[in-house]
Amino acid sequence: MSQRSLFAANAYLPQGWTCNVRLHWNADGALTEIELSAQRQANEAQAEFVLPGMTNLHSHAFQRAMAGMTEMAGESKDSFWTWRDLMYRYALHITPEQIQAIAAQLYMECLRQGYTSVCEFHYLHRAIDGNWYARPEEMALRVISAAKQTGIGVTMLPVLYSYADFNAQPLRHDQRRFTTSVDDVLTLVDNLAPERNAQVEVGVAPHSLRAASIDQIRAVHAALPTNRPLHIHIAEQTKEVDACIAATGKRPVELLLDTGLVDQRWCLVHATHLTKTEVQGIAASGAVAGICTTTEGNLGDGFFDLPDYIAAGGRFGIGSDSHVSQSPVEELRWLEYGQRLRLQGRNIANTADQRQVGDFLWQQALLGGAQASGRQVGQLARGYRADMLILNDHHPNLAGLTSNAVLNTWLFAGNDNLVRDVYVAGKRIVQDGRHVAQTEIQQAYVDCMRNLRAL
Structure with a gap:
C-alpha cells in the first residue's frame, strides 16, 4: 500500500465511530478519500483507534x-x-x-x-x-x-x-x-x-x-x-x-x-x-x-x-x-x-x-x-488536512474497549497520555509518544530557560 494511507479498525468520522476505514491523502497533506468497509491488508499502516487532531x-x-x-x-x-x-x-x-x-x-x-x-x-x-x-x-x-x-x-x-x-x-x-x-x-x-x-x-x-x-x-x-x-x-x-x-x-x-x-x-x-x-x-x-x-x-x-x-x-x-x-x-x-x-x-x-x-x-x-x-481541519473527511491521532490501544485503560467507550475513558479516566502516534498533514511526527525532533527541541529550550532564569 501507499505510504499515504492508513487503515483504521475504528475511525472517528464526522458521523461518529466507524469500523474498517482506510484514509488516503495526497502529497500536500489533504485527505483525498475515506474508504468505508475496507479490508485490512498485510504490510499496510494500520491502527485500532484513529481520531482527528x-x-x-x-x-x-x-x-x-x-x-x-x-x-x-x-x-x-x-x-x-x-x-x-x-x-x-x-x-x-x-x-x-x-x-x-x-x-x-x-x-x-x-x-x-x-x-x-x-x-x-x-x-x-x-x-x-x-x-x-x-x-x-x-x-x-x-x-x-x-x-x-x-x-x-x-x-x-x-x-x-x-x-x-x-x-x-x-x-x-x-x-x-x-x-x-x-x-x-x-x-x-x-x-x-x-x-x-x-x-x-x-x-x-x-x-x-x-x-x-x-x-x-x-x-x-x-x-x-x-x-x-x-x-x-x-x-x-x-x-x-x-x-x-x-x-x-x-x-x-x-x-x-x-x-x-x-x-x-x-x-x-x-x-x-x-x-x-x-x-x-x-x-x-x-x-x-x-x-x-x-x-x-x-x-x-x-x-x-x-x-x-x-x-x-x-x-x-x-x-x-x-x-x-x-x-x-x-x-x-x-x-x-x-x-x-x-x-x-x-x-x-x-x-x-x-x-x-x-x-x-x-x-x-x-x-x-x-x-x-480558519483552516480545513478537525474532521477526517475529504478535503481536510490529514491531521490524525492514533491512541494506544494496548494501554490498560483502552484494552478491550469498544469504540463507543473510548472517548469517555480517555477524557475521564487516569492521567497517562494515551496518544501514541500523531500525523499532521499526512506526516507522522510523533511515534510511540515521542516527537521526531524531541531531543534538539528540548535542548534548545533548556538552554533558553537557563539564560532566562539567570536574569
Whole structure:
C-alpha cells in the first residue's frame, strides 16, 4: 500500500465511530478519500483507534516559560491582575531566538498530547526597548518558524494593542513591547502574507475592549480579507466588566455584539462573565466561544455558562492559553468538572442527540477549534488536512474497549497520555509518544530557560 494511507479498525468520522476505514491523502497533506468497509491488508499502516487532531484555539506561546513560576502567594490578595504584572515583567526579557525555542517546546508538547493545530494570539511584537525590529514581523516569524520546526499547523493572529484600559488610557511602560496601532497590525498581516499556505493562516486579534477601541476594531475588520479569523479577549474578569460598564454603559459582550460585526469569523476568548442575553447573543452570532479551562482556573477567572450556551446551540472550542497544561484532555475534563462543581450535578455537557459526554465534548471542540482557526481541519473527511491521532490501544485503560467507550475513558479516566502516534498533514511526527525532533527541541529550550532564569 501507499505510504499515504492508513487503515483504521475504528475511525472517528464526522458521523461518529466507524469500523474498517482506510484514509488516503495526497502529497500536500489533504485527505483525498475515506474508504468505508475496507479490508485490512498485510504490510499496510494500520491502527485500532484513529481520531482527528484537536485545535488549540488560544495560545500565548511565550507564557509556556512562566508555567509554575507564579504560584507563590504575595503579601496582598493575589488575582489575575497581580499575575498580569508578573507576566509583563517576564515578557520584557524574551529575545526572538528565545521565543522560537519556547514556542517549539510548547508546540512539541501540544502535539504529543493531541493538538495538531494552534491559534497564536501574538502580542509580543517589538524589541525590548519598545522600538520595532528591522522586520516588524520578526517575533511572529519566529513563532511560525517554531510551528514549521515541530510540524503543527498554525493560525497567526497579530494583536491590536493600543491602550492600557477603557477611555483610551495610554499604555504603561511595561507594555511597550505590545504597542500596535491599526496600521501596525495591518502591516503585520500584509508582511506575513507570504507565509500563508495550507499549514499557516494569518488573521488578526484586537486584544480586548480595554486595549482596542470600537472604532479601531471596525477599521481592522473592514480592512481584513473576508475569509480571515478574528479573535478577542472578552469579559474574562468582573473588574473588566465593571470598567466597561463605567466607560460605555454596556457590558463587554453586549458592546461588541451591538457593533453588528460579530459572525462566524470571530472567536470570543474567556467569555466568562455573561448575562443570559449575552449567552444567547454569542450563540446566535455564529461566533466561537474560546474556553481555556486550565488557565481560567489557574487565574481564578470563573466558570463559563456551558449548559445555557449548549441549549442555545452555541459553538465552542478549547485553548491552553498560558500553558500551565498542554493537554486537550485536561481542558475538556475540567470544563466538564467545573460545571459539575458549579451546578452540583453530573454529565453536564450533552444533548438529546449525544448523551456520551466525552464524545460530545471532543466533537464540539473539534468543530469550534477548526472554525476559529480558519483552516480545513478537525474532521477526517475529504478535503481536510490529514491531521490524525492514533491512541494506544494496548494501554490498560483502552484494552478491550469498544469504540463507543473510548472517548469517555480517555477524557475521564487516569492521567497517562494515551496518544501514541500523531500525523499532521499526512506526516507522522510523533511515534510511540515521542516527537521526531524531541531531543534538539528540548535542548534548545533548556538552554533558553537557563539564560532566562539567570536574569
